[in-house]
Amino acid sequence: MAFKWLKKNYRESEVTLSDYALDLERKKRTFSKYAVGILFMLPYLAMFVTFFLYPLISGLIISLFKYNIANPVFDATTWRGFTNYEKLFTTSTSFGADFWNGIRLTLLFVVIIVPCQILIPLGLAYLVNLKPKGSAFFRTVLYLPSIFPQTATGLIFLNMFNLNYGFINSFFGTSTNWLSDPTYNTILIIIFTVWAGCGGNFLIFYAALQNCDSTLNEAAAIDGCKGFRRFISITLPQIKPQLVICLFTTSIGMMNFYGQIYMLGAYQVDSSVKLTVIYVIQNLITGTNFEVYGMVSAMAVLLGVFIAMISITQLVVTKDRKGGSKHAEQYQEALKRS
Amino acid sequence: MKKATHLLTMVLAVTLLAACETAPQSSSGGDGGIDDKYLGEWKDDSVDDLQFDNDGNPILNNVELKMWSTVTNPDAEYQDQIIADFNKAYEGQIKLSYTGGGVCYHESRFSIYGNFAKTVNQDPENAPDVFYGYGERIGAITNQDLIVPVGPYLKMANIGFQKDYFETKLIDNCFVGDNLYGLPISVDTAHTLARKDILEKNGLTVPTNYLELTDVCDKLVEKANAGELWVRGNDTAYVAKGDPTEWRKYSVAIEGPYYPFPISNGDMWIYDYYAETAALQNGGVLCDKSGMPSFASPEVAGGLQILRDWIFPTETSSNKYAMSAPDLNYDAGAKDFYAGTCSFYLDGAWGLYVDTAKLDTMYIGEGGSKDNLAIINPSKLLCKDYSKDYSKEIFGDSHAISLVKNTTSRAKRVAGAIFSNYLAEHSGGLWTKAGHLPASTVVQQSTDDYLDNPYYQKYVQYFGTTDLYQTMPVSVYYDYVMNGYHTALKQATSSIYTSRNIIDLLSDAQEDAVQRINDIKGL
Numbered sequence: 001m002a003f004k005w006l007k008k009n010y011r012e013s014e015v016t017l018s019d020y021a022l023d024l025e026r027k028k029r030t031f032s033k034y035a036v037g038i039l040f041m042l043p044y045l046a047m048f049v050t051f052f053l054y055p056l057i058s059g060l061i062i063s064l065f066k067y068n069i070a071n072p073v074f075d076a077t078t079w080r081g082f083t084n085y086e087k088l089f090t091t092s093t094s095f096g097a098d099f100w101n102g103i104r105l106t107l108l109f110v111v112i113i114v115p116c117q118i119l120i121p122l123g124l125a126y127l128v129n130l131k132p133k134g135s136a137f138f139r140t141v142l143y144l145p146s147i148f149p150q151t152a153t154g155l156i157f158l159n160m161f162n163l164n165y166g167f168i169n170s171f172f173g174t175s176t177n178w179l180s181d182p183t184y185n186t187i188l189i190i191i192f193t194v195w196a197g198c199g200g201n202f203l204i205f206y207a208a209l210q211n212c213d214s215t216l217n218e219a220a221a222i223d224g225c226k227g228f229r230r231f232i233s234i235t236l237p238q239i240k241p242q243l244v245i246c247l248f249t250t251s252i253g254m255m256n257f258y259g260q261i262y263m264l265g266a267y268q269v270d271s272s273v274k275l276t277v278i279y280v281i282q283n284l285i286t287g288t289n290f291e292v293y294g295m296v297s298a299m300a301v302l303l304g305v306f307i308a309m310i311s312i313t314q315l316v317v318t319k320d321r322k323g324g325s326k327h328a329e330q331y332q333e334a335l336k337r338s
Numbered sequence: 339m340k341k342a343t344h345l346l347t348m349v350l351a352v353t354l355l356a357a358c359e360t361a362p363q364s365s366s367g368g369d370g371g372i373d374d375k376y377l378g379e380w381k382d383d384s385v386d387d388l389q390f391d392n393d394g395n396p397i398l399n400n401v402e403l404k405m406w407s408t409v410t411n412p413d414a415e416y417q418d419q420i421i422a423d424f425n426k427a428y429e430g431q432i433k434l435s436y437t438g439g440g441v442c443y444h445e446s447r448f449s450i451y452g453n454f455a456k457t458v459n460q461d462p463e464n465a466p467d468v469f470y471g472y473g474e475r476i477g478a479i480t481n482q483d484l485i486v487p488v489g490p491y492l493k494m495a496n497i498g499f500q501k502d503y504f505e506t507k508l509i510d511n512c513f514v515g516d517n518l519y520g521l522p523i524s525v526d527t528a529h530t531l532a533r534k535d536i537l538e539k540n541g542l543t544v545p546t547n548y549l550e551l552t553d554v555c556d557k558l559v560e561k562a563n564a565g566e567l568w569v570r571g572n573d574t575a576y577v578a579k580g581d582p583t584e585w586r587k588y589s590v591a592i593e594g595p596y597y598p599f600p601i602s603n604g605d606m607w608i609y610d611y612y613a614e615t616a617a618l619q620n621g622g623v624l625c626d627k628s629g630m631p632s633f634a635s636p637e638v639a640g641g642l643q644i645l646r647d648w649i650f651p652t653e654t655s656s657n658k659y660a661m662s663a664p665d666l667n668y669d670a671g672a673k674d675f676y677a678g679t680c681s682f683y684l685d686g687a688w689g690l691y692v693d694t695a696k697l698d699t700m701y702i703g704e705g706g707s708k709d710n711l712a713i714i715n716p717s718k719l720l721c722k723d724y725s726k727d728y729s730k731e732i733f734g735d736s737h738a739i740s741l742v743k744n745t746t747s748r749a750k751r752v753a754g755a756i757f758s759n760y761l762a763e764h765s766g767g768l769w770t771k772a773g774h775l776p777a778s779t780v781v782q783q784s785t786d787d788y789l790d791n792p793y794y795q796k797y798v799q800y801f802g803t804t805d806l807y808q809t810m811p812v813s814v815y816y817d818y819v820m821n822g823y824h825t826a827l828k829q830a831t832s833s834i835y836t837s838r839n840i841i842d843l844l845s846d847a848q849e850d851a852v853q854r855i856n857d858i859k860g861l
Contacts (some may be wrong), residue, residue, distance in 0.1 A: 090574055095857060163664070179665060179667075180834055269603070269832040284820075286817065288451045288479065295861060
């Protein structure tokens, strides 16, 4: 029966049986080529759509409205177009003032913390990779701060740096107001963030250094290349991909800076030194502030744009491009040349 | 056999009638019907699934209710017990449960309102039927059309309602116009504890007002500086060596300066209660009748000056010495209080059960907690002029329960009204354990539920009477007013801002709050 139907249909469309078989084979090949991949990607895709794509699109739409979470209406009466964005670009409104202060503060933390979180772990990884005595111990100790939850370590820092009974002031015989003085509090937050955040990058750099080709180093040493120069010219290019990844992830992570300030800035009375963009957003949506969601969505979108701009800048500056075949192509070219 | 069956039927009928009698159907106090002016609108109760018996009482058959509550532990534990008792009393009629387990969903007040609003509108299936929140925030959630008037359903449930069943200020918070949008349950504040044993050992008495407090604190510091201050600990965990129960002399050289009453400007006891009480007792108001901030006044500044003097005394302040070290962490003074290295401590009402229990274990042979702990009535504690009525006022947070708009079933709304009334009627009893003062005037006078209640006897009786309690007036801008005032308070009591005038700090904070409100209006 099915064959008859097939025959009839193919006769009508003037497609030969071999064309049909080829077409079927092609479809089957395409399916089997991508099916497994799609299957493996499915959990990620589901999460990506649910927790990234959907909120992103919703946020974009909400940012164009006066969105009241208690009375969400999308119509002409609540349509604001780009008004929310316009208000963010004028510091005459509290939203604009808070947002730009938040951006300024966030960027300040990025500029200070990111280099620390790259250079310090890199140096430490380099030293540990020299395999001194007890290197396994140092490796563990250096990664340890990343294991503990930041709320717990934050509390420890709060007590250590307390003005009245803190260990740090007692030990050094000082009376520094680490928690309330805006300058010292900022320094404390930076110290804490760098200390707590170095472990991850350290591990990546350490793994990268272990995979470096030692023969290149040996050859360079024979050619008379020494110490720092050898590190810059031989080691660093070999770990450049990891360096770029760490630079990306650390910078983007820092743009969402919040938890550390929330913990250690709790006693900070000068809000201008602690309200990063995420903090501003968090503050705006507490309690019965139901009508601000359009505005905070605009803030979030704008922050996203900033993060994207930083990523693009980093890509351009590092002149790196993604693409899995790049190294393979370079290898092929080198092979041809040899 | 037939006779026996008849007898059994009669016994069963009498038992059922008795059971119906036990399940309270009456009002929060009186027996009168509801005043029609409080009926309000019948909103969206399109599912008319309510039936009445011949006497006009609603027939409720296994009506399931969901409640969200702003109350968190330890209060949440007590509230769950009260709800469990309700479920038992109304078995087969009304049942409160929560899909996540337990009888009620509890969430912090900082996030619950946003999630409540979102769920009501975007996930109505999971929205609660009743919402237990703050009375002073009813205006804000009514403004967003999240709750419905409770009046019609109290009437359907044959529950009489009169305004005077409740404390005037607390029931007023539940009205928006003439519509009653909830029933007030209770009010609470932070409380001042004193180590009575330490004061007496040093020849001092427990202070009853601000001037006495500053005087006692100065004397304690002077004694400590002279090496003559007797102290003793309670909790061995906070005392490094020796027998903590032994009297010893405080050593400034070893233990540092003596601060009799440590407070923290980041601590909720200060910024959620003391600062507001200080404003009230000095004749200040935080917002005007339109709900806009109005805290930049000399009266409010006077209140904050008292808190600043506490930490940074000047020549004009009542205290000569600092009563607290500056810039302390949260829960300032907790461990010092138990270690005996300070004499006063500020704690939330719901912490009193634990506090008193801790001190109960101390020196039983010497008379138990009665001799070791005193709770100071908050009236007149944060002002210098006691001639004014407002010097007695105490700032508190009030709790109220409301019906959520999503519930379109009349039976559910009536069940919600019955449950709301039950909570109002049971605002004594176990709820007193968490240090809450009942909003119901009937409960306030009840000996069984309240006056003879062991928690009332132990600590609530020292909290002042409910009529002295003031809450934040209903304002749709509640968060902006409070955030603005808290900013000024934190700055006024911080070592970083001592050079700035309090009135200037208040003016800046008020200006900022007004701008934020105007920005919200202009969205």
